[in-house]
Amino acid sequence: DAGVTQSPTHLIKTRGQQVTLRCSPKSGHDTVSWYQQALGQGPQFIFQYYEEEERQRGNFPDRFSGHQFPNYSSELNVNALLLGDSALYLCASSLGIPSSYNEQFFGPGTRLTVL
Amino acid sequence: AQTVTQSQPEMSVQEAETVTLSCTYDTSESDYYLFWYKQPPSRQMILVIRQEAYKQQNATENRFSVNFQKAAKSFSLKISDSQLGDAAMYFCAYRSYNNNDMRFGAGTRLTVKP
Numbered sequence: 001d002a003g004v005t006q007s008p009t010h011l012i013k014t015r016g017q018q019v020t021l022r023c024s025p026k027s028g029h030d031t032v033s034w035y036q037q038a039l040g041q042g043p044q045f046i047f048q049y050y051e052e053e054e055r056q057r058g059n060f061p062d063r064f065s066g067h068q069f070p071n072y073s074s075e076l077n078v079n080a081l082l083l084g085d086s087a088l089y090l091c092a093s094s095l096g097i098p099s100s101y102n103e104q105f106f107g108p109g110t111r112l113t114v115l
Numbered sequence: 116a117q118t119v120t121q122s123q124p125e126m127s128v129q130e131a132e133t134v135t136l137s138c139t140y141d142t143s144e145s146d147y148y149l150f151w152y153k154q155p156p157s158r159q160m161i162l163v164i165r166q167e168a169y170k171q172q173n174a175t176e177n178r179f180s181v182n183f184q185k186a187a188k189s190f191s192l193k194i195s196d197s198q199l200g201d202a203a204m205y206f207c208a209y210r211s212y213n214n215n216d217m218r219f220g221a222g223t224r225l226t227v228k229p
Binding site for chain 2 (some may be wrong): 026031033040041042043044045048055056088090092093098101103104107108109111
């Protein structure tokens with residue numbers, strides 16, 4: 001049973017560029033959440049996708065956008081990269097409607113470095 | 116807004132001994148969930164234990180148990196019979212009852228000495 005997978009593992013970009021990160025949820029899961037984990041800090045919730053729609057969003061600017069595909073996989077896009085966007089980006093998947101509790105399973109993350 | 120505080124950036128424990136990691140949180144809600152996650156060097160967050168706020172009984176999962184003090188807004192994790200594989204970053208997290216915006220603390224790095 002494949003768990004949550006993310007690609008790429010590492011990524012280096014320069015300021016002002018755009019980046020796309022990808023996530024495939026655990027088999028059978030239909031909800032995907034994205035988190036940003038800066039060095040030495042806990043993860044911060046970016047947004048969650050369910051039924052191909054953004055259902056909930058954390059306190060992140062609209063430079064951060066996402067998409068969920070019919071196969072439940074998801075992309076996180078960040079435009080106009082800033083140095084402060086350097087972080088580990090975690091994807092987590094779960095099954096079921098977001099308003100109820102469903103255990104989240106995390107992927108190994110994508111390490112983004114902005115120079 | 117809900118906040119989670121972990122006041123111990125680093126902790127160490129001797130193998131086979133017991134260690135307690137602290138966590139406090141701030142909320143005005145009465146229904147919520149609390150979690151402890153483990154993040155080893157592989158970076159993948161793993162759920163260690165979960166507590167529903169409406170349950171008075173403290174959650175237990177094998178060697179891991181919590182001390183949940185709702186009035187004090189405290190949620191500590193006790194690891195018994197510590198093993199080398201327990202070495203990792205441990206994050207305390209809060210989630211509202213009907214909201215998936217999970218709030219994490221800054222983490223505690225646990226070292227296990229052989």
